[in-house]
Structure formats: C-alpha cells, structure tokens
Amino acid sequence: MSQKIDWAKYVAETEKNLTNKIASVEISSDESSRKKGSIGQNDEDAPEQFSPAEASLLAKVIRKGLVESKNDIEVQRRDPKSPLYSVKTFEALNLNPNLLKGVYEMGFNAPSKIQETALPTLLADPPQNLIAQAQSGTGKTAAFVLAMLSRVDSTKKYPQVLCLSPTYELAIQTGEVAAHMAKFCPEIEMKFAVRGEEVPKGTELTEHIIIGTPGKVLDWGLKFKIFDLKKIHVFVLDEADVMIATQGHQDQCIRIHKNLSSSCQMMFFSATYDQEVMDFAEHIVKNPITIRLKREEESLDNITQYYVRCANQQEKYNAVTNIYGTVGVGQAIIFCHTRKTAAWLSEKMAKDGHAVAVLTGDLTVEQRINVLDRFRQGQEKVLITTNVLSRGIDVEQVTIVVNFDLPIDVNKKADCETYLHRIGRTGRFGKRGIAINLVDSEQSMAILKTIEKHFNRKINYLNAEDSDEIEKNRKLVSLVNNKSNACLYSFVCLFK
C-alpha cells in the first residue's frame, strides 16, 4: 500500500480477496503458507479442530450483528479516585462530528453495553489505561477503533496509534472497521503492518495509525526504524487471548511494549478472562480500569435430552433419515466427529433424495457463509456439520440437535464443554429444544453417562415401544414450537 493510497479502497479490495486467501494461508505464528483448501486439518478422518485465530475470524465473518447481553458490566479500578463514567448515547462522547457521522453510517444507534463504559474511559482526559473483557461480538472492536480515530492529531504526520492483531486476517478485519468508521474523516491515514507490505529502506511513515501483526511491527519499529515507537500515544492490543495462543506473539508484544513511552495509553481487549490472559494484561497495562462483561452462559435448562441405541452406523443413518422426515417442527443440526463422517452422511442422504446442507472445515469462509445463510433462511431444514459450528449456532429456529457422534476430546473422553455448546442455549432464545444422542457402542454409552453425570441432567432413553414413554414425549415435544400433536406424534415414532 503506498502512503497516499485510498485506505477504504485498499481494504475493500483486500476484503474481496480475503475469503479466497483464507483458504490458502496459515493462521499461525510463522504465517507461512498452507495447502489450499485446508482451513482445518488435512486429515478428513481426524476430529476437526480449529485454532483460536481461525475460530475468531470465522465468528467475525459469520456473525450478523451485535451480541446483546443481559449481564451487567463489572468494573475494577486500581485507583478508586479515578473518575468513571458511562454513556447512553454516542453524542454524549463529544466526538468529532465527522466521526459521529461515520458511527451512525455504520448503523450504530446507541453504544453497546461494553461500549457504554469502555468509550468514556478510552476517551477520557487525561488518558486512562483499560483492560476490557467481553465475549466475541459485543462491540469491543468498534469501541477501540472509535477511540483510536478520536485520538489522532491529523496535523502531525507520523504514526501515533498502534494496534496489534494476532494474524494478518484479523488485522485486515480491524482495518475494515476503521476505514468504515473514518469514512467522513479522509484526513486520517492508516497503514497495515502485515506480511506482504513492504516499504523502501529509509522511508519514514507518515500515516497516523498502524494496524499490524507483532512480527512486522517489530521489524518496522525496531529493525528498520521506519516509525518511532516512542511517538505512539495509543497502543491497542486486540484479541489478547488469541495473541497468547499464537506462539511467540506474547514475547513480541512485550518487546514492542517495552519500547513505548511511559505515557502511552494502553488498551487491552480479550474475549476470555483466563489467568494467563490477565497475567499478560498486568505486564502490558499499568494502573488499569478493568471492565468485564460476563458471557451469557449456555444452559441445558430448556433442552430435553434423549439417547437412541443403534447397532451400527447404518442404524444411525436410518435414525437420522427418520428425523429428517419429521423436522416439520423446525430445523435440525447434526454433529459428526470427523469431516469424513459428515461427508459420508450428507452424500448418502443426498443420494436418497434428501436436501441437506453440510458445513465442514474444508470449505472456504465464503462457502461456509453461503451454507449458513441458506440454512438461516430455511432453504435446507437439516445442517450436517462438525465442531466447526459447535459454538454460537444462534439459529433460533433450530429445535433439534442430533449428535450423530458424541463429542469427545483428543483423549477420546467425553467433551462436556463441546456438548454444552452444541446443545445449550443462552437466555436470549429461551426456547425449548430437543437433543438426540445416537449411541452405537459401549464406549459411546460410557461417554453419554459421563455427560449425564457432569450436567446432572437425565438423558432419557427414547423407546418407541413403550407407550407411556411415547405419551410423555409427545406432551413434551408439543411444547416445542406449539405444533400440532399429529405432527409431533410422527416425530416420536421415528425410532419405531
């Protein structure tokens, strides 16, 4: 990117290519290339696993909007005398009018919960250091981008704001938000410090904001000295939890941080609140105000859980096709352990004339979004997937979740957390749902028992021969979506 390039255009072009690139790049510490078409693991027999960076990027790209929370913000202040405000409107922040225009242009009417407290802190005079933790999608990026843009003095032609992201793709995402928000502030110039960006030796950067990955920023700031880290007065560390999970990044961040001036304002953001993240935060952020929005936990409260005994894979298949035939009550998601099983199941169902969607890690991000969009619109009633989708399904109309394979961890033990993410709902949806676990061996029965014990919630045996059981289930299922009993009866008869 040349120094005077149209930032918005650059981001638009980069974004256009991003989905293709994502399939062919390594999201890891060394940022080396990986085989095309392989976002997850290459081995389709292996359980699908996704790096924190991949998961974060996917969540960002797939998410449609703000994740609202009913929880209150928790605030901790080292210095109890430091003022703390919160705002209910963007006007109350006394923003540059063109920035405010940009915020409204993005469709933001009022600050999100985390923004209500984070923004006045980030914009306070004298500057305050902030550690903010809130789950993905709650408005953290928008908050610090607004603060970054507000802190620029465009009459001074040197980098003043530095934002570190863990990967190329995440940096591009942040840049896109910044470009969008700064739409009416053409005087603010930004530059990506990511792989592929080269600047001739001896250049001095004149852009106000640098958004980049730690390795490149270290090179530019310390090795080539094309900008002065001491002149940076706002330092943002985004996705700190993903940063830590990326090898070598933590040390690089600390090296960058050591070269900043002591008066530099520190903004630290994380989606999780692990001890490791907080230790890292302590290193980087002195005397912070810490704000925290606890995630709305998923629970099994509204979910009725069943298990069905199947002798083999074919019986599992039969059970699934029966379910498919009766999901008039809503939509279903079927979870498989490996990409291979998901492919086998979907192919078999397609051959038998069923329309199902399949979402696995070998799809590009663009393809995944298409699949999800179609499913959200109800174009397919059944979605077959792997753990690529275990978190944040957020499709309200999904009433049935089938575990074709029960979730297990790398040691082949019950993975209760994944079970909860697959089946559970947050208070947001509050609707009833049904989970059906297909059990085809003694091992899977043992896993089921572990899950049952872990959550202390009974997983009912679904036995279509037992008339009492059918009656009980019929009543229960009729609570789901208030559909007629006739339709629901067919659901219960699936397993006959």
Ligand SMILES: Nc1ncnc2c1ncn2[C@@H]1O[C@H](COP(=O)(O)OP(=O)(O)OP(=O)(O)O)[C@@H](O)[C@H]1O
């Ligand atoms: N005040 C707001 N009003 C409406 N929408 C908002 C507001 N703030 C952010 N959003 C939108 O909500 C979504 C999530 O916001 P954002 O990306 O800032 O969250 P985040 O916490 O940074 O998530 P992540 O950790 O995944 O990056 C985005 O689509 C963003 O445009």
